[in-house]
């Protein structure tokens with residue numbers, strides 16, 4: 001995916017132009033697309049019109065509140081045109097550096113046909129393809145919950161004195177834009193390429209979805225859901241191979257690993273709310289299935305959750321690899337994300353095969369995923385927005401239940417450590433020895449984290 005290109009090697013440039021009144025979850029959708037495509041190694045960036053407007057207003061010594069509460073006739077149209085021009089310029093400038101494939105998200109209201117035509121025209125002149133993505137919503141409950149999220153996350157409302165204050169400002173803004181708002185329609189804008197979400201994803205209208213990239217975005221959005229929820233992750237219990245420092249294989253659990261499989265039942269009962277509805281996903285390898293053996297819940301085995309395939313290095317220790325395949329050993333340390341074991345896989349390969357898992361996780365709640373070190377790093381990187389250079393080096397210790405609390409605008413991590421010792425399977429860059437990660441904090445790196453808590457369970 002990261003190398004999507006067409007025959008004459010013309011770069012694939014796509015701009016997703018968001019359409020929707022305030023409090024329709026536009027920034028949430030934009031950020032999710034950025035995270036998903038970036039995780040697939042497609043350079044993607046979101047450009048927020050409201051943030052640009054704030055800067056313009058700042059220069060004019062006024063605030064968005066004053067703008068939207070003033071009489072409609074006092075609103076200076078030029079201001080909004082200038083705002084659009086600035087956002088478009090940023091997007092065009094960003095595309096200048098894209099030489100294979102890139103997606104820009106124009107995150108704004110873009111509520112009139114004239115505006116949309118103007119945007120599409122400017123982008124077309126620069127050979128940039130456009131798809132409009134409208135979030136149309138008339139469900140008051142969704143709108144209210146969006147306003148609550150905006151209050152705690154949007155810089156535009158950071159100075160709001162109270163929730164009431166925010167509700168008032170957002171309502172004024174909705175009222176202001178609503179007057180001229182024209183929803184996308186297959187009759188009035190029959191030629192436009194667009195996706196229209198009605199009440200989030202209760203209904204979806206598609207028009208001229210004419211490229212691979214656009215259809216991927218559609219598929220992803222169809223799986224999104226806004227509800228706050230938990231996803232539970234765990235590595236399998238310590239395995240015989242882990243004890244011996246060997247990688248790969250299909251070994252059984254060590255005695256301590258078996259203890260963890262018993263303890264996991266207790267952790268699930270204690271910490272997972274509604275665990276009666278829990279579903280457990282494992283890989284097809286013995287160590288994950290043994291870890292799940294005492295959990296009395298429906299279980300699914302996914303081949304896609306199998307550990308990164310170490311190819312000709314399978315069954316060796318890192319020290320043996322360093323001696324037998326010194327060039328490979330160095331190449332992997334130099335670029336762990338891209339390095340592919342001879343006859344095996346790279347982290348990039350694992351991400352590609354994990355895509356259906358991510359889709360399924362976006363769609364579901366009450367899932368406990370029991371899998372492996374490399375696979376968990378990739379899943380974790382998606383939810384925590386961790387950069388691909390950093391993700392293969394994250395520390396994901398054994399005998400720890402990880403809770404990801406997924407909220408509209410961020411993810412909170414809690415690590416619940418079972419008090420059962422286990423070896424470290426962490427290898428720092430530049431050494432072939434195993435040891436605790438010097439930077440165990442890097443398990444929590446990622447820009448969307450709102451906090452991390454550790455609990456040790458005796």
Ligand SMILES: O=P(O)(O)OC[C@H]1O[C@@](CO)(OP(=O)(O)O)[C@@H](O)[C@@H]1O
Pocket residue numbers: 235236239242246247248249307308310371372373374392425427
């Ligand atoms: O990418 P690195 O850091 O080598 O980690 C992946 C390795 O982790 C291991 C343990 O060393 O995973 P796991 O025990 O979770 O199945 C190996 O099997 C696997 O090759």
